[in-house]
Amino acid sequence: MSRTRVSRRDVIHTVEGESGRIQGKDLLAGSRIERLARHGKQLAILADNGRGVCVHLGMSGQLRYVPAGKSAERGDHIHCRWYVDGPLGRGQLIFRDPRRFGGIWVFPDAGLIERRWGKLGPDALRITAAQLRRAFAGRKRALKAALLDQQLIAGVGNIYADESLFLAGLHPEASCSALNKEEIAKLARAIRATLRSAVAAGGSTLRDYADGSGQAGWFTVQHRVYGRAGQGCVRCGKRLVGVRVAQRATAFCPGCQGGGVME
DNA sequence: CGTGGCCCCTGTGGGC
DNA sequence: TGCCCACAGGGGCCAC
Numbered sequence: 001m002s003r004t005r006v007s008r009r010d011v012i013h014t015v016e017g018e019s020g021r022i023q024g025k026d027l028l029a030g031s032r033i034e035r036l037a038r039h040g041k042q043l044a045i046l047a048d049n050g051r052g053v054c055v056h057l058g059m060s061g062q063l064r065y066v067p068a069g070k071s072a073e074r075g076d077h078i079h080c081r082w083y084v085d086g087p088l089g090r091g092q093l094i095f096r097d098p099r100r101f102g103g104i105w106v107f108p109d110a111g112l113i114e115r116r117w118g119k120l121g122p123d124a125l126r127i128t129a130a131q132l133r134r135a136f137a138g139r140k141r142a143l144k145a146a147l148l149d150q151q152l153i154a155g156v157g158n159i160y161a162d163e164s165l166f167l168a169g170l171h172p173e174a175s176c177s178a179l180n181k182e183e184i185a186k187l188a189r190a191i192r193a194t195l196r197s198a199v200a201a202g203g204s205t206l207r208d209y210a211d212g213s214g215q216a217g218w219f220t221v222q223h224r225v226y227g228r229a230g231q232g233c234v235r236c237g238k239r240l241v242g243v244r245v246a247q248r249a250t251a252f253c254p255g256c257q258g259g260g261v262m263e
Numbered sequence: 264c265g266t267g268g269c270c271c272c273t274g275t276g277g278g279c
Numbered sequence: 280t281g282c283c284c285a286c287a288g289g290g291g292c293c294a295c
Contacts, residue, residue, distance in 0.1 A: 041289080058289050060273075077273085099272045101289055141265060150290085157288055206288065207275080226288095247267075249286085 001028045002085040011079045011103045015112060026106040028053060039117045040154025052110040058101030065212050067091040080104060124155035125195050129185035136176035144172035145246040156191060158248045159204050162226045164191045166257060172250050174260025183259055225251040
């Protein structure tokens with residue numbers, strides 16, 4: 001990163017070990033990027049001098065890379081711009097976030113990122129049945145609430161929680177402790193399959209989501225239950241039910257998702 | 264331990 | 280046409 005331009009300071013956060021006014025070097029100006037990392041919904045840009053920044057997109061955040069020469073990205077709510085100049089090319093990395101639920105966290109050393117990520121559950125894209133069993137052990141919460149809890153499983157949000165539960169045939173309000181071993185294994189498979197398909201389709205663009213190159217995602221056309229309360233189930237035709245679980249809109253099929261609840 | 268409520272913030276779509 | 284309200288891919292905090 002050669003330099004950075006911050007238009008809104010309040011989207012940049014410091015963490016333990018970092019103090020004082022945020023400087024360019026905190027945002028990796030002058031650093032050589034060594035690798036990128038991800039755990040659940042957390043992203044990290046890691047430099048070879050040990051520094052690193054985390055990015056979380058929240059609800060409306062976008063991270064966009066625009067190669068030099070392409071028309072400069074315009075628009076409101078661009079809070080941070082990195083001017084990248086390295087062996088792989090020149091361009092701008094742009095952080096835009098209208099609602100500002102997302103943000104950027106600066107770390108003086110990458111070890112602190114690992115420590116922070118250690119508090120999250122296992123990554124959902126690769127979650128195993130055994131890991132899910134451990135996450136659910138001794139918990140009576142609703143399945144959907146557990147899926148949304150990043151400390152238990154990292155990376156499942158509202159859309160993919162509903163879609164995974166439908167695929168696994170499980171009721172969103174069933175208790176974690178009500179599932180048997182096979183049902184948990186089935187849910188783990190459903191989570192992995194759902195996320196894999198969603199990634200392959202480029203994500204779910206409900207309104208304005210776009211990937212790093214600005215492309216919208218088309219997984220929305222594969223949504224079976226999310227946003228479809230009141231409509232017919234694609235599998236059995238029954239009317240999908242809409243409820244709120246853990247303060248989030250939740251849709252499920254009363255016919256296909258009886259798993260986990262006592263009738 | 265778990266839940267519900269409230270908050271952070273902007274944009275949009277529907278109902279009147 | 281315009282105004283107001285509800286709601287939206289997330290998550291932290293607090294009272295109970």
